[in-house]
Amino acid sequence: SAVISQKPSRDICQRGTSLTIQCQVDSQVTMMFWYRQQPGQSLTLIATANQGSEATYESGFVIDKFPISRPNLTFSTLTVSNMSPEDSSIYLCSAGTSWDEQFFGPGTRLTVL
Amino acid sequence: QKEVEQNSGPLSVPEGAIASLNCTYSDRGSQSFFWYRQYSGKSPELIMSIYSNGDKEDGRFTAQLNKASQYVSLLIRDSQPSDSATYLCAVSGGSYIPTFGRGTSLIVHP
Numbered sequence: 001s002a003v004i005s006q007k008p009s010r011d012i013c014q015r016g017t018s019l020t021i022q023c024q025v026d027s028q029v030t031m032m033f034w035y036r037q038q039p040g041q042s043l044t045l046i047a048t049a050n051q052g053s054e055a056t057y058e059s060g061f062v063i064d065k066f067p068i069s070r071p072n073l074t075f076s077t078l079t080v081s082n083m084s085p086e087d088s089s090i091y092l093c094s095a096g097t098s099w100d101e102q103f104f105g106p107g108t109r110l111t112v113l
Numbered sequence: 114q115k116e117v118e119q120n121s122g123p124l125s126v127p128e129g130a131i132a133s134l135n136c137t138y139s140d141r142g143s144q145s146f147f148w149y150r151q152y153s154g155k156s157p158e159l160i161m162s163i164y165s166n167g168d169k170e171d172g173r174f175t176a177q178l179n180k181a182s183q184y185v186s187l188l189i190r191d192s193q194p195s196d197s198a199t200y201l202c203a204v205s206g207g208s209y210i211p212t213f214g215r216g217t218s219l220i221v222h223p
Binding site for chain 2: 041043
């Protein structure tokens with residue numbers, strides 16, 4: 001299994017600003033994903049972070065709002081841009097060496113005022 | 114659209130009982146099935162995976178898969194208060210990214 005860390009663990013941000021969340025894996029992994037989880041809800045996939053190329057976004061999520069980088073096989077960032085209170089959520093990074101199993105980071109709890 | 118359905122619960126069972134959690138899915142091509150446990154305020158943790166019809170046991174946990182009926186279940190024997198959490202079912206097929214259900218909240222009371 002992979003050990004995944006995220007920074008920051010939580011943040012409170014003002015409307016209109018941007019926040020970049022970092023995800024670090026302790027070993028090289030093929031797949032890295034970014035999810036959002038609203039309180040009491042299940043996981044919503046935002047995008048697949050592709051190493052060396054543009055991320056693949058799910059329906060309802062766009063690059064201008066959630067730019068993602070993945071410069072190598074162990075690291076990725078997600079930026080939440082031009083934030084509004086509706087972006088308040090927990091953002092989770094997950095990673096795995098195959099499509100079939102994913103391990104999650106501890107999450108970033110974001111509050112937008 | 115691929116769907117994964119779970120009863121949101123809460124499912125309340127007494128300590129020592131068997132907790133039975135169920136999940137149905139819509140895509141007949143699904144090949145991989147996972148159960149995650151998520152404690153309140155924590156991230157999901159993979160506890161079981163199953164790929165073939167039948168039962169798979171790991172300690173107090175048993176995953177059951179019936180592809181013909183398109184359901185997968187998780188049994189927790191000798192339930193403990195520490196098992197109280199939300200259990201997420203996830204399903205994937207081939208190169209598909211797993212689709213998660215909304216989760217079932219389990220409460221094990223002393």
